Amino acid sequence: MTRFIGRTALVTGAGSGIGRALALAFATEGAQVVVAGRSREPLTETVRLIEEAGGKALTVTADVSRAAEIQAVVDAAVDRFGALDVAVNNAGVFRGGQPLADLSPADWQEQLDINLTGAFLALRAEIRQMRSQPSGGAIVNIASTFGAHTRAPGAAGYAATKAAVSALTRGAALDHIRDGVRINAVSPGAVDTPMSLRAGETEADRADRARATLPLGRVSSRSEIAAAVLYLASDDASSVVGTDLVVDSGATA
Numbered sequence: 193m194t195r196f197i198g199r200t201a202l203v204t205g206a207g208s209g210i211g212r213a214l215a216l217a218f219a220t221e222g223a224q225v226v227v228a229g230r231s232r233e234p235l236t237e238t239v240r241l242i243e244e245a246g247g248k249a250l251t252v253t254a255d256v257s258r259a260a261e262i263q264a265v266v267d268a269a270v271d272r273f274g275a276l277d278v279a280v281n282n283a284g285v286f287r288g289g290q291p292l293a294d295l296s297p298a299d300w301q302e303q304l305d306i307n308l309t310g311a312f313l314a315l316r317a318e319i320r321q322m323r324s325q326p327s328g329g330a331i332v333n334i335a336s337t338f339g340a341h342t343r344a345p346g347a348a349g350y351a352a353t354k355a356a357v358s359a360l361t362r363g364a365a366l367d368h369i370r371d372g373v374r375i376n377a378v379s380p381g382a383v384d385t386p387m388s389l390r391a392g393e394t395e396a397d398r399a400d401r402a403r404a405t406l407p408l409g410r411v412s413s414r415s416e417i418a419a420a421v422l423y424l425a426s427d428d429a430s431s432v433v434g435t436d437l438v439v440d441s442g443a444t445a
Contacts, residue, residue: 195426197222200273202265204256204314205283207234209385210334212241213414214280217422219247226250226269228262229283256283256310259317266317275325278425279318281311282334284354286387292348300349307353308360315364319373328372330425333361335436337381341444354379358436365434374433376424381440382411407442 201218205211206227212234215225219242227238227249235251242249252268254261269276284307287299311333322329338347339355358377365375382388382402388411389398403409420439423429438444 194222195422195428196278199277200224200226200269200275201278201280201425202226202228202269202276202318203280203282204228204254204262204265204310205334206238207231209387210380210383210414210417211280211282212238213418214282214421215249216241216245217415217418218278218425219245219249221422223278224248224250224273226252226265226273228252228254228256228265230255256281256314257305259313262310262313263317266321270321275327276318276321277325277327277329279314279322279329279331280334280421280425281314281318281331283310283314284334284336286347286350288348288350289346289391291346295349303349303353307350308356311357311360315360315375319364319368319371319375322373323368323371325372328374330429331364331373331375332421332424333357333375333377334421335361335377335379337379337438337440337444339379340436341379341438341440361436362434369433374430376429376432376434377436378417378420378424379436379438379440380412380417381438381443382406383417384411384413402441405443407445410441412439412441 201223206215207229239249252265335357336354338351340358361377
Protein backbone atom coordinates (compact mmCIF):
# COMPACT_ATOMS: atom_id res chain seq x y z
CA MET A 193 0.00 0.00 0.00
CA THR A 194 1.12 3.56 -0.68
CA ARG A 195 -1.25 5.70 1.37
CA PHE A 196 1.45 8.10 2.58
CA ILE A 197 3.50 8.87 -0.53
CA GLY A 198 4.59 12.50 -0.43
CA ARG A 199 3.62 12.89 3.22
CA THR A 200 5.75 13.51 6.28
CA ALA A 201 5.11 11.47 9.41
CA LEU A 202 6.56 12.15 12.86
CA VAL A 203 6.82 9.32 15.40
CA THR A 204 7.96 9.93 18.98
CA GLY A 205 9.52 7.11 20.97
CA ALA A 206 10.68 5.64 17.66
CA GLY A 207 13.86 3.99 18.87
CA SER A 208 12.33 0.61 19.73
CA GLY A 209 9.19 -1.44 20.16
CA ILE A 210 5.92 -0.07 18.84
CA GLY A 211 7.55 3.23 17.88
CA ARG A 212 10.10 1.60 15.60
CA ALA A 213 7.39 -0.60 14.06
CA LEU A 214 5.33 2.52 13.37
CA ALA A 215 8.22 4.35 11.75
CA LEU A 216 9.01 1.39 9.50
CA ALA A 217 5.34 0.95 8.57
CA PHE A 218 4.94 4.59 7.55
CA ALA A 219 8.14 4.41 5.49
CA THR A 220 6.95 1.21 3.79
CA GLU A 221 3.83 3.07 2.67
CA GLY A 222 5.83 5.93 1.22
CA ALA A 223 6.11 8.50 4.03
CA GLN A 224 9.15 10.54 4.86
CA VAL A 225 9.59 9.74 8.55
CA VAL A 226 10.91 11.90 11.38
CA VAL A 227 11.96 9.65 14.25
CA ALA A 228 12.22 11.28 17.68
CA GLY A 229 13.28 10.10 21.11
CA ARG A 230 15.64 10.77 23.98
CA SER A 231 18.53 8.50 22.87
CA ARG A 232 20.23 8.95 19.51
CA GLU A 233 21.69 5.45 19.08
CA PRO A 234 18.40 3.50 18.83
CA LEU A 235 16.91 6.24 16.64
CA THR A 236 19.88 5.94 14.30
CA GLU A 237 19.20 2.21 14.01
CA THR A 238 15.56 2.92 13.12
CA VAL A 239 16.68 5.33 10.40
CA ARG A 240 19.20 2.80 9.11
CA LEU A 241 16.45 0.20 8.73
CA ILE A 242 14.24 2.69 6.88
CA GLU A 243 16.99 3.83 4.54
CA GLU A 244 18.13 0.26 3.93
CA ALA A 245 14.63 -0.45 2.62
CA GLY A 246 14.77 2.59 0.33
CA GLY A 247 12.91 5.09 2.51
CA LYS A 248 13.71 8.58 3.77
CA ALA A 249 14.05 9.44 7.45
CA LEU A 250 15.37 12.07 9.82
CA THR A 251 16.57 11.62 13.41
CA VAL A 252 15.83 14.30 16.02
CA THR A 253 16.64 13.71 19.69
CA ALA A 254 14.17 15.26 22.09
CA ASP A 255 12.55 14.87 25.48
CA VAL A 256 8.81 15.25 24.86
CA SER A 257 8.29 16.64 28.36
CA ARG A 258 10.22 19.78 27.34
CA ALA A 259 8.24 22.20 25.21
CA ALA A 260 11.22 23.67 23.39
CA GLU A 261 12.56 20.26 22.41
CA ILE A 262 9.33 18.90 20.94
CA GLN A 263 8.82 22.20 19.11
CA ALA A 264 12.31 21.74 17.64
CA VAL A 265 11.25 18.31 16.35
CA VAL A 266 8.26 19.79 14.53
CA ASP A 267 10.42 22.61 13.15
CA ALA A 268 13.01 20.13 11.92
CA ALA A 269 10.34 18.09 10.14
CA VAL A 270 9.06 21.16 8.32
CA ASP A 271 12.55 22.46 7.53
CA ARG A 272 13.60 19.15 5.99
CA PHE A 273 10.42 17.96 4.32
CA GLY A 274 8.24 21.06 3.94
CA ALA A 275 5.24 20.06 6.06
CA LEU A 276 4.01 17.85 8.87
CA ASP A 277 1.15 15.67 7.68
CA VAL A 278 0.97 12.95 10.32
CA ALA A 279 2.16 12.70 13.92
CA VAL A 280 2.07 9.73 16.29
CA ASN A 281 2.67 10.51 19.95
CA ASN A 282 4.01 7.19 21.13
CA ALA A 283 6.67 8.13 23.71
CA GLY A 284 5.81 6.67 27.10
CA VAL A 285 7.22 5.05 30.23
CA PHE A 286 5.89 2.52 32.72
CA ARG A 287 6.97 2.79 36.32
CA GLY A 288 5.00 0.37 38.43
CA GLY A 289 4.71 -3.17 39.58
CA GLN A 290 3.96 -2.18 43.16
CA PRO A 291 0.84 -0.90 44.96
CA LEU A 292 0.12 2.79 44.63
CA ALA A 293 1.18 3.52 48.21
CA ASP A 294 4.64 2.20 47.36
CA LEU A 295 5.02 4.15 44.12
CA SER A 296 7.68 6.81 44.59
CA PRO A 297 6.84 10.44 43.86
CA ALA A 298 9.72 10.45 41.36
CA ASP A 299 8.24 7.53 39.39
CA TRP A 300 4.77 9.11 39.52
CA GLN A 301 6.18 12.38 38.21
CA GLU A 302 8.16 10.76 35.40
CA GLN A 303 5.05 8.99 34.11
CA LEU A 304 3.06 12.20 34.35
CA ASP A 305 5.78 14.21 32.60
CA ILE A 306 6.35 11.80 29.69
CA ASN A 307 3.00 10.10 29.21
CA LEU A 308 0.64 13.02 29.74
CA THR A 309 2.48 16.35 29.69
CA GLY A 310 4.57 15.01 26.80
CA ALA A 311 1.42 14.20 24.87
CA PHE A 312 0.01 17.67 25.57
CA LEU A 313 3.19 19.47 24.50
CA ALA A 314 3.52 17.35 21.36
CA LEU A 315 -0.13 17.89 20.43
CA ARG A 316 0.25 21.61 20.96
CA ALA A 317 3.26 21.91 18.66
CA GLU A 318 1.87 19.55 16.02
CA ILE A 319 -1.59 21.13 15.88
CA ARG A 320 -0.16 24.64 15.55
CA GLN A 321 1.83 23.52 12.51
CA MET A 322 -0.94 21.45 10.93
CA ARG A 323 -3.64 24.09 11.23
CA SER A 324 -1.36 26.49 9.34
CA GLN A 325 -1.23 24.10 6.38
CA PRO A 326 -3.93 24.01 3.68
CA SER A 327 -3.94 20.20 3.92
CA GLY A 328 -4.24 20.08 7.72
CA GLY A 329 -3.06 16.82 9.24
CA ALA A 330 -3.78 13.74 11.31
CA ILE A 331 -2.55 12.86 14.80
CA VAL A 332 -2.72 9.55 16.65
CA ASN A 333 -1.92 9.32 20.35
CA ILE A 334 -0.86 6.00 21.85
CA ALA A 335 -2.89 5.46 25.01
CA SER A 336 -3.38 2.04 26.64
CA THR A 337 -6.04 -0.40 27.70
CA PHE A 338 -4.72 0.32 31.21
CA GLY A 339 -6.62 3.48 32.05
CA ALA A 340 -9.90 4.20 30.32
CA HIS A 341 -10.62 0.55 29.51
CA THR A 342 -9.28 -1.61 32.33
CA ARG A 343 -7.09 -1.54 35.40
CA ALA A 344 -4.54 -3.93 36.94
CA PRO A 345 -2.71 -4.19 40.26
CA GLY A 346 0.58 -2.34 40.29
CA ALA A 347 -0.30 -0.02 37.41
CA ALA A 348 -2.45 2.70 39.00
CA GLY A 349 -0.12 5.58 38.21
CA TYR A 350 0.47 4.47 34.63
CA ALA A 351 -3.26 3.86 34.12
CA ALA A 352 -4.07 7.34 35.40
CA THR A 353 -1.78 8.97 32.84
CA LYS A 354 -3.07 6.85 29.96
CA ALA A 355 -6.73 7.44 30.87
CA ALA A 356 -5.90 11.13 30.74
CA VAL A 357 -4.33 10.69 27.28
CA SER A 358 -7.60 9.17 26.07
CA ALA A 359 -9.58 12.12 27.47
CA LEU A 360 -7.05 14.61 26.10
CA THR A 361 -7.35 13.02 22.65
CA ARG A 362 -11.13 13.40 22.56
CA GLY A 363 -11.07 16.97 23.80
CA ALA A 364 -8.36 18.02 21.36
CA ALA A 365 -10.22 16.29 18.53
CA LEU A 366 -13.30 18.40 19.17
CA ASP A 367 -11.26 21.58 19.53
CA HIS A 368 -9.38 21.22 16.26
CA ILE A 369 -11.34 19.21 13.69
CA ARG A 370 -12.62 22.46 12.15
CA ASP A 371 -8.97 23.51 11.84
CA GLY A 372 -8.41 20.54 9.53
CA VAL A 373 -6.59 18.50 12.18
CA ARG A 374 -8.03 15.05 12.83
CA ILE A 375 -7.04 13.47 16.16
CA ASN A 376 -7.58 9.92 17.44
CA ALA A 377 -5.98 7.40 19.77
CA VAL A 378 -5.02 3.73 19.78
CA SER A 379 -5.08 1.81 23.07
CA PRO A 380 -2.91 -1.32 22.85
CA GLY A 381 -3.23 -4.18 25.27
CA ALA A 382 -0.40 -6.67 25.70
CA VAL A 383 1.98 -6.46 22.73
CA ASP A 384 5.07 -8.46 21.78
CA THR A 385 7.44 -5.96 23.39
CA PRO A 386 9.41 -6.16 26.64
CA MET A 387 6.89 -3.87 28.38
CA SER A 388 4.32 -6.68 28.46
CA LEU A 389 6.66 -9.12 30.19
CA ARG A 390 6.08 -9.56 33.91
CA ALA A 391 9.02 -9.61 36.31
CA GLY A 392 11.12 -12.70 35.61
CA GLU A 393 8.89 -13.80 32.74
CA THR A 394 10.25 -15.09 29.44
CA GLU A 395 8.54 -14.69 26.07
CA ALA A 396 7.55 -18.36 26.26
CA ASP A 397 6.02 -17.75 29.70
CA ARG A 398 4.09 -14.79 28.30
CA ALA A 399 2.81 -16.90 25.41
CA ASP A 400 1.55 -19.53 27.87
CA ARG A 401 -0.17 -16.87 29.96
CA ALA A 402 -1.76 -15.31 26.87
CA ARG A 403 -3.10 -18.67 25.70
CA ALA A 404 -4.79 -19.12 29.07
CA THR A 405 -6.10 -15.58 29.66
CA LEU A 406 -6.66 -13.71 26.39
CA PRO A 407 -9.71 -14.47 24.23
CA LEU A 408 -7.53 -14.44 21.09
CA GLY A 409 -5.00 -16.70 22.82
CA ARG A 410 -2.00 -14.49 22.09
CA VAL A 411 -0.67 -10.97 22.53
CA SER A 412 -0.93 -8.47 19.68
CA SER A 413 2.02 -8.02 17.36
CA ARG A 414 3.70 -4.68 16.82
CA SER A 415 2.64 -4.82 13.18
CA GLU A 416 -1.01 -5.14 14.25
CA ILE A 417 -0.72 -1.99 16.37
CA ALA A 418 0.97 -0.24 13.45
CA ALA A 419 -1.86 -1.27 11.12
CA ALA A 420 -4.42 0.31 13.45
CA VAL A 421 -2.41 3.53 13.73
CA LEU A 422 -1.85 3.82 9.98
CA TYR A 423 -5.54 3.32 9.36
CA LEU A 424 -6.46 6.19 11.69
CA ALA A 425 -3.74 8.40 10.18
CA SER A 426 -4.83 7.69 6.61
CA ASP A 427 -7.59 9.06 4.40
CA ASP A 428 -9.36 5.72 4.90
CA ALA A 429 -10.40 7.12 8.29
CA SER A 430 -11.26 10.61 7.07
CA SER A 431 -14.50 10.77 9.09
CA VAL A 432 -13.10 9.12 12.24
CA VAL A 433 -12.67 11.86 14.85
CA GLY A 434 -11.91 11.50 18.55
CA THR A 435 -12.05 7.73 18.73
CA ASP A 436 -9.96 5.51 21.01
CA LEU A 437 -9.37 2.28 19.09
CA VAL A 438 -8.66 -0.69 21.37
CA VAL A 439 -6.31 -3.40 20.05
CA ASP A 440 -5.97 -5.91 22.86
CA SER A 441 -6.61 -9.50 21.74
CA GLY A 442 -10.11 -9.27 23.20
CA ALA A 443 -8.98 -8.60 26.77
CA THR A 444 -11.55 -5.86 27.39
CA ALA A 445 -14.32 -7.25 25.16
